Amino acid sequence: MIEVCNLKVTYRQHNGTVPAIRDVSFRLEGGSSCAVIGPSGCGKTTLLYVLAGLRQEFEGEVRIKGAPVRPRRLETAVILQDYGLLPWKTVWQNAVLGLEIRRISRDEIRSRVSRILKELGLWELRNLYPPQLSGGQRQRVAIARSLALRPDVLLMDEPFSSLDALTRESLQENLLQIWQRTKMTVVIVTHSIEEAVFLGQKIIVMSPRPAICLAEVTNKGVGTPGWRKSREFHRLCTYLRELLAGEDGCLCAVK
Amino acid sequence: MRREVGNDLLAGLRSFVSAAYVRGTAIVFLLAAWYILALALNMAALPTPLEAFATFFADMDDGLGYHFAISAYRVVTSIALSFFLAVPLGLVLGREPRFDRWVAPLIYLTYPVPKIVLLPVIMAIFGLNDFAKILLISLVVFFQILVTARDAAKQINRAVVDSMVSLGAGRWEIYRHVVWPASLPDIFTALRIGSGTAIAVLFFSETVGSTQGLGYYLMDGWSRYAYDEMFAGIIAMGLLGLIIYTAIDLIDKKVCTWKYL
Ligand SMILES: Nc1ncnc2c1ncn2[C@@H]1O[C@H](COP(=O)(O)OP(=O)(O)OP(=O)(O)O)[C@@H](O)[C@H]1O
Ligand SMILES: [Mg+2]
Numbered sequence: 001m002i003e004v005c006n007l008k009v010t011y012r013q014h015n016g017t018v019p020a021i022r023d024v025s026f027r028l029e030g031g032s033s034c035a036v037i038g039p040s041g042c043g044k045t046t047l048l049y050v051l052a053g054l055r056q057e058f059e060g061e062v063r064i065k066g067a068p069v070r071p072r073r074l075e076t077a078v079i080l081q082d083y084g085l086l087p088w089k090t091v092w093q094n095a096v097l098g099l100e101i102r103r104i105s106r107d108e109i110r111s112r113v114s115r116i117l118k119e120l121g122l123w124e125l126r127n128l129y130p131p132q133l134s135g136g137q138r139q140r141v142a143i144a145r146s147l148a149l150r151p152d153v154l155l156m157d158e159p160f161s162s163l164d165a166l167t168r169e170s171l172q173e174n175l176l177q178i179w180q181r182t183k184m185t186v187v188i189v190t191h192s193i194e195e196a197v198f199l200g201q202k203i204i205v206m207s208p209r210p211a212i213c214l215a216e217v218t219n220k221g222v223g224t225p226g227w228r229k230s231r232e233f234h235r236l237c238t239y240l241r242e243l244l245a246g247e248d249g250c251l252c253a254v255k
Numbered sequence: 256m257r258r259e260v261g262n263d264l265l266a267g268l269r270s271f272v273s274a275a276y277v278r279g280t281a282i283v284f285l286l287a288a289w290y291i292l293a294l295a296l297n298m299a300a301l302p303t304p305l306e307a308f309a310t311f312f313a314d315m316d317d318g319l320g321y322h323f324a325i326s327a328y329r330v331v332t333s334i335a336l337s338f339f340l341a342v343p344l345g346l347v348l349g350r351e352p353r354f355d356r357w358v359a360p361l362i363y364l365t366y367p368v369p370k371i372v373l374l375p376v377i378m379a380i381f382g383l384n385d386f387a388k389i390l391l392i393s394l395v396v397f398f399q400i401l402v403t404a405r406d407a408a409k410q411i412n413r414a415v416v417d418s419m420v421s422l423g424a425g426r427w428e429i430y431r432h433v434v435w436p437a438s439l440p441d442i443f444t445a446l447r448i449g450s451g452t453a454i455a456v457l458f459f460s461e462t463v464g465s466t467q468g469l470g471y472y473l474m475d476g477w478s479r480y481a482y483d484e485m486f487a488g489i490i491a492m493g494l495l496g497l498i499i500y501t502a503i504d505l506i507d508k509k510v511c512t513w514k515y516l
Contacts (some may be wrong), residue, residue: 076423078421086436097422097432098423
């Protein structure tokens with residue numbers, strides 16, 4: 001479904017070029033979930049921009065469903081780090097935006113978005129503006145807006161990083177259910193080891209900038225009942241923590 | 256639900272009354288200061304507010320109302336004209352660096368020139384008609400809105416635009432859903448400031464070879480030592496400014512609800 005082969009991204013800054021991603025390759029099956037984790041500034045957002053088609057200057061090959069990535073692929077939904085929602089639009093107007101741009105009929109928009117807002121517990125809030133919502137509610141609106149597009153690929157950049165622990169976990173549960181039901185391919189960029197282990201069937205660990213893949217961890221437990229409380233969950237978290245802390249030592253062992 | 260609507264109405268009424276109360280107090284204070292000053296100076300050139308307002312109301316039917324209408328027409332047309340020309344141009348310049356690269360130096364050089372010095376030139380070319388006056392006022396307000404709109408559009412966060420592109424938005428949709436609404440609050444600020452400048456320029460343009468408008472009325476009163484008329488003119492000018500300013504404020508509150516949550 002998603003293939004990334006020898007991806008290399010270099011930024012041009014005022015004083016020369018800065019390599020952000022040196023060499024990243026991975027493959028994701030359709031309908032699977034993947035967490036990308038790595039230290040701050042290592043190029044996670046950059047990777048997501050490439051997958052979203054928002055950044056077209058890169059070397060290497062990136063394919064989605066066999067086709068090279070391109071901007072405005074209509075079946076890809078993206079939730080960016082902080083600036084998802086437009087503050088001058090209400091919850092409802094934000095949620096319908098993608099569908100309006102796609103020129104879907106009014107009735108269809110109304111029925112789709114009403115259902116999704118109700119499912120996510122946002123129906124009562126539909127006439128409020130984003131600044132009037134809590135952080136968790138805002139992120140749910142961003143998710144609603146993406147789901148309304150019926151995407152086959154959902155890309156998320158640290159969607160829950162500004163939330164408190166409880167809200168965060170409940171939104172992770174929400175997301176897990178949505179993913180299990182819709183069978184989208186989900187890529188979630190995160191700082192949080194627990195989030196990566198809870199949501200990512202495949203966990204891609206990136207090195208500090210310029211990023212390479214430190215490890216690609218397969219994680220079979222995702223979606224099994226009681227996963228967050230299981231011993232295996234904690235073992236995996238510890239493993240990832242060690243990997244991220246002392247990347248040089250572990251590199252050869254994992255690869 | 257009905258109860259909530261009632262409460263909303265009540266709250267709205269309360270805030271309106273308290274705003275009116277504050278404004279009323281401000282007006283009374285200003286008039287009192289004027290009154291005391293007029294009594295203290297005791298000069299013909301500074302009549303008391305009572306005399307000035309008496310003339311204002313008496314003259315409103317007879318001449319002053321006509322001049323007021325003419326001035327209002329000139330200044331409102333100019334503001335509207337500059338708005339419709341400057342906003343689209345400013346937003347596009349802010350978003351398209353390849354145009355801005357060429358136009359920016361032009362704006363940079365012409366913006367600081369006080370447009371009012373062009374008054375004789377414009378009058379010499381276009382005559383003493385409405386068109387020349389509207390052109391002069393528009394020129395001033397146009398630049399103020401243009402520069403503000405351009406800078407507002409420039410400052411829009413890239414991530415907001417990226418997230419729109421990821422939704423599938425094209426250039427036009429980004430203008431419509433992001434650039435225009437994001438810049439509107441700044442544009443309203445420019446309009447508010449611009450409306451003040453517009454009336455000042457209007458005054459100047461109406462004092463030169465003119466037989467219509469509040470500027471003429473005021474200066475005519477002055478030249479005949481009819482100081483009560485002069486002050487009636489000043490009141491009318493103030494009223495014109497107040498009406499325009501309030502109208503801009505109301506539209507702003509209505510259109511940019513999200514700014515005033
Ligand atoms: N537009 C840009 N121009 C120049 N350099 C950039 C640009 N965007 C990012 N970079 C650089 O590329 C590197 C990777 O940035 P990126 O935003 O992908 O990191 P990240 O892993 O998402 O970080 P964080 O976890 O803090 O969000 C950073 O060192 C950053 O300085
Ligand atoms: Mg990032």
